Amino acid sequence: MSKKVAIIGAGIAGIAAARELEAVADVRVFEKSRGLGGRIATRRAEPFAFDHGAQFFTARTRQFQSLINKFPESVVQPWSAKVVTLEADRKRFKREWYEDHFIGLPGMNGLLKAMASNLSLQTGTQVGQIAANGDQWRLLNEHQESLGDFDWVISAAPAPQTLALLPEVFTDLPRIAAAQYSPCYALMLGFDQAPALHFDAASVRNEPVAWIAVNNNKPSRPEAASILIHSDNNWAEENLDTDQDEIIAGLLASFEQVTGIDGRSAKYSSLHRWRYARVEQHLESDFLLDSKNSLAACGDWCRGNRVEDAYLSGDNLGKSLASLLG
Ligand SMILES: Cc1cc2nc3c(=O)[nH]c(=O)nc-3n(C[C@H](O)[C@H](O)[C@H](O)COP(=O)(O)OP(=O)(O)OC[C@H]3O[C@@H](n4cnc5c(N)ncnc54)[C@H](O)[C@@H]3O)c2cc1C
Numbered sequence: 179m180s181k182k183v184a185i186i187g188a189g190i191a192g193i194a195a196a197r198e199l200e201a202v203a204d205v206r207v208f209e210k211s212r213g214l215g216g217r218i219a220t221r222r223a224e225p226f227a228f229d230h231g232a233q234f235f236t237a238r239t240r241q242f243q244s245l246i247n248k249f250p251e252s253v254v255q256p257w258s259a260k261v262v263t264l265e266a267d268r269k270r271f272k273r274e275w276y277e278d279h280f281i282g283l284p285g286m287n288g289l290l291k292a293m294a295s296n297l298s299l300q301t302g303t304q305v306g307q308i309a310a311n312g313d314q315w316r317l318l319n320e321h322q323e324s325l326g327d328f329d330w331v332i333s334a335a336p337a338p339q340t341l342a343l344l345p346e347v348f349t350d351l352p353r354i355a356a357a358q359y360s361p362c363y364a365l366m367l368g369f370d371q372a373p374a375l376h377f378d379a380a381s382v383r384n385e386p387v388a389w390i391a392v393n394n395n396k397p398s399r400p401e402a403a404s405i406l407i408h409s410d411n412n413w414a415e416e417n418l419d420t421d422q423d424e425i426i427a428g429l430l431a432s433f434e435q436v437t438g439i440d441g442r443s444a445k446y447s448s449l450h451r452w453r454y455a456r457v458e459q460h461l462e463s464d465f466l467l468d469s470k471n472s473l474a475a476c477g478d479w480c481r482g483n484r485v486e487d488a489y490l491s492g493d494n495l496g497k498s499l500a501s502l503l504g
Contacts, residue, residue: 185206186208186335187334187477188215188299189488190290194293194496195496197493199500210304211301214301215290225368227404228366228393229281231286231364237278252283255281259378261379263380304319314327330503334477347473356459357460365406365407365409366407368405374439378391380437388409389407391405409425466480
């Protein structure tokens with residue numbers, strides 16, 4: 179009989195691990211959010227749409243390139259954006275990208291949806307505890323209700339959540355605390371009339387705003403003018419507990435400073451705080467695997483801070499565990 183494997187988290191790391199394991203095990207993925215993708219996220223607010231997490235991904239390894247090549251251009255393709263660098267006095271420099279920058283379609287999480295199409299996935303389900311039950315692990319939700327018994331459990335959640343979840347017997351538990359993140363605010367603005375921005379994406383220097391993307395200029399996105407603003411990570415760290423209205427005011431002032439556009443005229447406005455946005459300190463490991471206790475962990479925080487790192491962590495863990503089980 180095939181082993182039962184539970185994976186906690188349907189970001190790209192968890193999905194990648196599940197894809198490698200599904201041929202040799204009975205795999206179930208649990209995701210606390212309503213949708214999959216984790217930080218590769220798309221917010222829809224009709225008629226607007228925003229990729230409010232990862233903006234694009236690069237593919238520096240054959241392993242990740244070969245995943246991208248498996249899917250059609252309707253799901254993932256290079257983004258040939260007009261990119262600039264902006265500064266406070268509205269100085270603008272044209273930038274070149276020296277490697278392909280890929281995006282998912284019709285939103286950033288489009289690739290994730292395609293990757294997960296054959297997987298057994300339970301969304302809207304937060305795993306609250308992993309409890310020993312004989313020689314298996316019992317997963318419990320936040321109401322202490324059983325989600326099933328499993329031979330193996332993989333946490334593909336961000337490091338602080340993995341640290342809180344994995345049982346104390348996990349051999350690498352103390353290492354997980356070394357992973358460090360910085361936060362990021364995402365401000366989403368929808369306009370009746372497209373503001374006059376002469377770029378698709380702008381990287382901003384020395385300002386509370388660090389990145390501006392004209393989301394509707396990306397291929398296959400809805401036409402309604404949708405502007406995505408990301409804060410600088412250090413600024414977000416300094417303002418982690420600042421009142422939401424103040425955060426919005428600070429980002430709008432900075433946006434106006436570098437573009438000359440008054441974002442207060444937006445018809446739609448929403449702020450999202452990514453508490454664990456960017457990995458600042460990773461573990462320099464592909465993944466963590468404790469074969470004695472049948473527990474493992476993966477995610478960007480193991481090996482880097484990009485989508486590709488998260489994919490490689492999950493994919494490599496899935497391959498290693500598949501060879502143990504297979
Ligand atoms: C604002 C922002 C911009 C970024 N820009 C880029 C970029 O341009 N290019 C790039 O390469 N990378 C970028 N990144 C980083 C990239 O998004 C991440 O490295 C990558 O998506 C991490 O994937 P992951 O699977 O490791 O984790 P995640 O995507 O965080 O997935 C973890 C999942 O676990 C779920 N989860 C957590 N706890 C539980 C629980 N108890 N029960 C069930 N589910 C749980 C979460 O809901 C989440 O879906 C950006 C990130 C952010 C936030």
